[in-house]
Amino acid sequence: MLEITNLHAKVGDREILKGLTLSVKAGEVAAIMGPNGAGKSTLAHVLAGREGYEVTAGSATFEGADLLALEPNARAAAGLFLGFQYPVEIPGVSNLLFLRTALNAQRKLRGEAEISGAEFLKRVREESAVLGLDMEMLKRGVNVGFSGGEKKRNEAFQLGILQPKFALLDETDSGLDIDALRIVSEGINRFRSPERAVLLITHYQRLLDHVKPDVVHVLAGGRIVETGGPDLALRLEAQGYEGIAA
Ligand SMILES: Nc1ncnc2c1ncn2[C@@H]1O[C@H](COP(=O)(O)OP(=O)(O)OP(=O)(O)O)[C@@H](O)[C@H]1O
Known part of the structure; x- marks a missing residue:
């Protein structure tokens, strides 16, 4: 993919x-x-097409298409989602308006009809219930006044609403309390399917106890230096990065 x-x-x-x-x-x-x-995070930003990140060599394809040639909005419409390490606040734009606008903009680029109000609301109710976000919060400005953990839960909520093909989640587990970690993990597990993929950037094995990875990669010095199964994460947790070639 x-x-x-x-x-x-x-x-x-x-x-x-x-x-x-x-x-x-x-x-x-x-x-x-x-x-x-x-x-x-640099990898995540480069894949999402963030300004200021210059690709000087190499390639990245998504379902066979040249990802790097696409504008960021076209990458999103193609099915790429980035959950931010540091979610931004957007005062004056409610979470629900933001998400409905983003979803419809993506659908338009794909040549699909806009989502109906009823269908959008159904999705909002389902996902907010799973993630424990109440409707009053979702009517507030995007992430405005949200705690660190609530912001991360909101990233998982956006994932559930936008239903992309590929979720790139940059430390979505950081700052979550024990219950929120379980709740967000449930959101990620609900997203798993044979047609979709997830790339989880994380520092902690504890997330991987809830979301079982098929494969674990180690990125050091700007390269993938080791790849293994879930046991690799356990080994890193026990030994740290000493001995990992950068
Ligand atoms: N705008 C910038 N200007 C200069 N250096 C930068 C800039 N953005 C990132 N870097 C540097 O690039 C390196 C890689 O940063 P990146 O955020 O990708 O690391 P990371 O693996 O995600 O780290 P962490 O686990 O701490 O989140 C860091 O040394 C960082 O200081």
Whole structure:
């Protein structure tokens, strides 16, 4: 589904991704772990098409199409979703208006009809119930006044509403209390399907206790340096990154 080959990318003058190769298949849940500053969020931003991140070599294709040639909104319409490590607040734009507008903009680019008010509301009710977000909160400005954990739950809510094909989740587990971690994990597990894929950037094995990954990659020094099964995450938890070649 996602094929990244020898990707090099820089921010300003600094090369962060240094020949990263990674493949994620449909149906797969893959985790990316790695030391602070290794380039995990940079990878997420490059894939989403954030400004200021320059790809200098390599390729990334999504379902066979050149992802890097697409504008960010076209990447979203193609089915790519990024859950931010640091969700932003958008005062004056309610969560529900934001999501309905985003969903319809994506549907329009795909040549689909707008979602009906009734269907949108049904999706909102279902997803907010799973994630424990009440309707009053969702009428407030996007993330405005949300606690750190509520912001992360809201990322999972957006995932449930937009129903993309590929979820790239950048530390969606950080800042969650024990119950919220279980709730957000449930949201991610509900999203799992043979047609979709998930790439979880995380520092903690505890998320992977709830969302069992098929594969675990280690990103260090701007490259994937090791790939294994769920046991790799357990080994890292026990041993740290010492001995991992950067
Ligand atoms: N705008 C920028 N200008 C200069 N350096 C940057 C910029 N953005 C990121 N970097 C650097 O790129 C490196 C990789 O950052 P990135 O956020 O991708 O790491 P990460 O693996 O996600 O780390 P963490 O686990 O701490 O979240 C870091 O050393 C960071 O300081």
